[in-house]
Amino acid sequence: MAFDKTTQLQGDDQAYTISDGIKKFSLRDVGFNESKNGSFTLKRSLDPTSPYSATVELKVTVNSDLTGFKMAAVAGNGLREVNIFKMERKDAFLEQFHYIMENLAEREIIVPVAH
Template identity: 55%
Template sequence: MAYSKETTLKGDTVTYTLSPAAKKFALKDVGFNETKRGNFVLERGLDPDSPYNPKVTLKITVDADLTGFWMKALTSNGLHEVNIFELPESKGMVEQFRYNMNAMIERDILMPVAD
């Protein structure tokens, strides 16, 4: 998977970029796990009704040198990308997504791109 400097979740109107102030310890503080290659991966369930068996999972991967990342909302098995903004039960999922994004913005990991 190719990393990019800016990413938009499928169906969202906000584009995010990595903050120049992002640090590896801040990634670990919000729940990112370091892979064997040095990349950082975060997987969060977006289903507000079932945190243990979510229908949709937010997956964010940041490359080892903190210059690029990708972000997707995936089905529970991780094989298909989902547009959470078009699902009938999307209100809770969008709320969970915004909460996660705000936590990363507050920690100077991500920042929204100004239009």
């Protein structure tokens, strides 16, 4: 999956774009980890009942020059992408997803794209 300036989760109508005001320290402040190649990755459980053994995780990766990102909801093992909008527990997963995305927007990491 390539890094894009704008992306959205599988099954979501809402797209997000990377903020022009993004800073590396903001990424670190919200829990992104920097890899050896300079990219930043955030992994957060979308399961409010079990944050340590997640059944579904949100994975957001920002490239090293902060110009593009990708995100996906993945199964707990991180190997396959899932559509949380079609899952049985979608309401709980969506509540966590929207909370995380609002936090990233407040920190000027991503910006919701108007429909």
